[in-house]
Amino acid sequence: MWSEDAMSRTAVRLDPQQRADALREMTREPLDVLVIGGGVVGAGAALDAATRGLRVGLVEARDYAAGTSSRSSKLVHGGLRYLEQLDFGLVREALRERSLILNRLCPHLARPVPFLYPLTHRVWERFYVGSGVLLYDTLGGRHGVPSHRHLTRRQALREFPSLRKDALVGAIQYYDGQVDDARHTMMLARTAADYGAHVATSARVTGFLREGDRVTGARVLDLESGEQVEVEARQTINAAGVWTDDIQDMVGGRGQINVRASKGVHIVVPRDRIRSQTGIISRTEKSVLFIIPWDSHWIIGTTDTDWELDLAHPAASRSDVDYLLDHANALLQTPLTHEDVVGVYAGLRPLLSGESDDTSQLSREHAVVSPVAGLVMVAGGKYTTYRVMAKDAVDAVVHSLPRKVPPCCTDTIPLVGAEGWAAAWNSREQLAEESGLHLARIEHLLRRYGSLIGEVLALVAERPELGEPLPGAPSYLRAEACYAAQAEGALHLDDILTRRTRISIEATDRGVSAAEDVAALVAPVLGWSDEQAKNEVEHYRARVAAEIDSQQQPDDHTADAARLGAADVRMGRSA
Structure with missing residues (x-):
C-alpha cells in the first residue's frame, strides 16, 4: 500500500544534532569545497559539488533562503521581457531550467501558472506581443506548460472577471512556473546533505584563512553557541548574493564583481479580493506588475528601485505599497485598499553593476570570477537559473583540485520529496x-x-x-x-x-x-x-x-x- 511505502520514505534530517555534527565534521579535515551562503545558489552549489563526489561544507549566517531567495515573485520563468532586449540566450537557458524544475527536479514544489497579458491596441500590439509569446513558447520547447492562446476581451473577462472592461481590448494567455522559493532552497540544502554535504545555518564567516595570497578556508562564528571555528578548504565558493562585496572586502577590497542591490516589494491579499482563475502581467513605467495566484492569496509585485541601506532586512515603505496598489487598481474593477493587504515583503536582487543608473536595466546574467587563488565568487543571475550558476561556480573550482572530478549531474538529481x-x-x-x-x-x-x-x-x-x-x-x-x-x-x-x-x-x-x-x-x-x-x-x-x-x-x-x-x-x- 502507498501509505506504508510513504511512511518509509526518508531523507537526512536537518535537526540541531545534524547541525552540530556538520560543524564538527567541517573542522575535522580539510574540505574540497566550502560554500558561503545558504541561498538558492549556495545550496545549489553544495548539491552540485556533493553529487560530484567532493567533500563539501556549506555555512549560512542566518537561515536557508533568509535573504533574497525567500523574497522573490515565487516564479520560475524565462523572463518574457528579456525577449524585447533580444537576450535570446538568457531566455532559452531559463526556460530549459524552468522545464527541469517543473518536470524532473521538484514537481512537488513547482507547478504551471497561467497569466493574462492585456492588450490595449487592437491590431499591431496583438501581432507584436503574440509573436513574442510564440517565440517564448518555442524557445521553451513547450515542456511542462500549456501553449499560449489569444483571447477576445469577452474571453479575457471570463478568465479574469475582476478586470476592468476599459483596461483591455483583448488578451494573450500564456503559462510560466511557480515555486515556493524558501521551501525549494531548504530542500536543495537538505538534498545536498542527503548526498553527504555538511550544512549549517547560524554560522557566520568572519574572515578567511590564508597561506600567502591563497585562501585556504574561513573562520566561522557559531551564532548559537558563540564558538569560533576554523574550516579549512582547498577551494571556497562565495555565493553570498547582495553580500558579495562585503565578502570581497575580507580578502582585500573590491574585486572583479560589483553587486548593486535592487529592492523588489510584493504585497499579499486574500484570494476573495480578486475574482480570477489566472494571473496577470502588465507593464509599468518602472518595472513589470504581476498579480499572481498563490493558494488562498494573491501576490502583487514588484518594484525595482536602488537600495543602499540595511541588506539583512530591506524595508518596504508606504510609497512602495501605494505604488503596487495604484498599478493593480488601474486594472481592477473593485479597488484594493491598505486594509486588504495582509502581508508585505521586500527582497534585494543582486544585480551586476553596469553603466546604467536604472536598476531595471542592469544585467540579470551571472558572473563567476576568482579574485584570489582558492576563492571563487558567483553573483548576478536570477532564481530560475540557480542550477546553472551553481554548476559554473563548481566548474571554476574543480580544475584546482588534486584529482579529476566528474561533470555536473544535477540536471538528473531530483530533490528530496520528488521521488515517488x-x-x-x-x-x-x-x-x-x-x-x-x-x-x-x-x-x-x-x-x-x-x-x-x-x-x-x-x-x-x-x-x-x-x-x-x-x-x-x-x-x-x-x-x-x-x-x-x-x-x-x-x-x-x-x-x-x-x-x-x-x-x-x-x-x-x-x-x-x-x-x-x-x-x-x-x-x-x-x-x-x-x-x-x-x-x-x-x-x-x-x-x-x-x-x-x-x-x-x-x-x-x-x-x-x-x-x-x-x-x-x-x-x-x-x-
Missing part, C-alpha cells in the same frame, strides 16, 4: 482516508513535502493533536511546525513562521497569534528553556511590529530606521 511524487499524488484520496485528514489538507501537504508526506503524517498518527491547525493560520498543521524543527533545519521561531511556512505573510495578524503555540511545540526539539521560548516570541512580535511600522513610513530611509527598531534574533555572542 506522482504515485503519492495519485494516492491522495487513500492517504486522506487513512490519515483522517481532509483531501484538501493532504493535497496541501503533498505540495509542500512531496513523497516525504509520510514523515509528517507519522507525527499526527503518534500525536493526534498535531493534526489540528495552528491558531490564526488554518492552512498549516501543528505537525508542520514540529517537523520544521525536527527535519528542516529551523532553529528559530522566525524560520518557521516566515520560511518553512508562509504564515508571516498569509495570516491577517502576520503570525502573532500562532507564535506562542509554535514556540511551545518546538521548544523540546530545539532545547529551549521557558525563558528562551518567551524570548523567541518577543523577538517575533517585535519584528512584526517593526515591519508594520516601516510600511507606514513615507520613504526608504524612514522605513529602514523603523525596521531596524527590532533586533535580529541571531545576534550571536563574541567568540
Whole structure:
C-alpha cells in the first residue's frame, strides 16, 4: 500500500544534532569545497559539488533562503521581457531550467501558472506581443506548460472577471512556473546533505584563512553557541548574493564583481479580493506588475528601485505599497485598499553593476570570477537559473583540485520529496482516508513535502493533536511546525513562521497569534528553556511590529530606521 511505502520514505534530517555534527565534521579535515551562503545558489552549489563526489561544507549566517531567495515573485520563468532586449540566450537557458524544475527536479514544489497579458491596441500590439509569446513558447520547447492562446476581451473577462472592461481590448494567455522559493532552497540544502554535504545555518564567516595570497578556508562564528571555528578548504565558493562585496572586502577590497542591490516589494491579499482563475502581467513605467495566484492569496509585485541601506532586512515603505496598489487598481474593477493587504515583503536582487543608473536595466546574467587563488565568487543571475550558476561556480573550482572530478549531474538529481511524487499524488484520496485528514489538507501537504508526506503524517498518527491547525493560520498543521524543527533545519521561531511556512505573510495578524503555540511545540526539539521560548516570541512580535511600522513610513530611509527598531534574533555572542 502507498501509505506504508510513504511512511518509509526518508531523507537526512536537518535537526540541531545534524547541525552540530556538520560543524564538527567541517573542522575535522580539510574540505574540497566550502560554500558561503545558504541561498538558492549556495545550496545549489553544495548539491552540485556533493553529487560530484567532493567533500563539501556549506555555512549560512542566518537561515536557508533568509535573504533574497525567500523574497522573490515565487516564479520560475524565462523572463518574457528579456525577449524585447533580444537576450535570446538568457531566455532559452531559463526556460530549459524552468522545464527541469517543473518536470524532473521538484514537481512537488513547482507547478504551471497561467497569466493574462492585456492588450490595449487592437491590431499591431496583438501581432507584436503574440509573436513574442510564440517565440517564448518555442524557445521553451513547450515542456511542462500549456501553449499560449489569444483571447477576445469577452474571453479575457471570463478568465479574469475582476478586470476592468476599459483596461483591455483583448488578451494573450500564456503559462510560466511557480515555486515556493524558501521551501525549494531548504530542500536543495537538505538534498545536498542527503548526498553527504555538511550544512549549517547560524554560522557566520568572519574572515578567511590564508597561506600567502591563497585562501585556504574561513573562520566561522557559531551564532548559537558563540564558538569560533576554523574550516579549512582547498577551494571556497562565495555565493553570498547582495553580500558579495562585503565578502570581497575580507580578502582585500573590491574585486572583479560589483553587486548593486535592487529592492523588489510584493504585497499579499486574500484570494476573495480578486475574482480570477489566472494571473496577470502588465507593464509599468518602472518595472513589470504581476498579480499572481498563490493558494488562498494573491501576490502583487514588484518594484525595482536602488537600495543602499540595511541588506539583512530591506524595508518596504508606504510609497512602495501605494505604488503596487495604484498599478493593480488601474486594472481592477473593485479597488484594493491598505486594509486588504495582509502581508508585505521586500527582497534585494543582486544585480551586476553596469553603466546604467536604472536598476531595471542592469544585467540579470551571472558572473563567476576568482579574485584570489582558492576563492571563487558567483553573483548576478536570477532564481530560475540557480542550477546553472551553481554548476559554473563548481566548474571554476574543480580544475584546482588534486584529482579529476566528474561533470555536473544535477540536471538528473531530483530533490528530496520528488521521488515517488506522482504515485503519492495519485494516492491522495487513500492517504486522506487513512490519515483522517481532509483531501484538501493532504493535497496541501503533498505540495509542500512531496513523497516525504509520510514523515509528517507519522507525527499526527503518534500525536493526534498535531493534526489540528495552528491558531490564526488554518492552512498549516501543528505537525508542520514540529517537523520544521525536527527535519528542516529551523532553529528559530522566525524560520518557521516566515520560511518553512508562509504564515508571516498569509495570516491577517502576520503570525502573532500562532507564535506562542509554535514556540511551545518546538521548544523540546530545539532545547529551549521557558525563558528562551518567551524570548523567541518577543523577538517575533517585535519584528512584526517593526515591519508594520516601516510600511507606514513615507520613504526608504524612514522605513529602514523603523525596521531596524527590532533586533535580529541571531545576534550571536563574541567568540
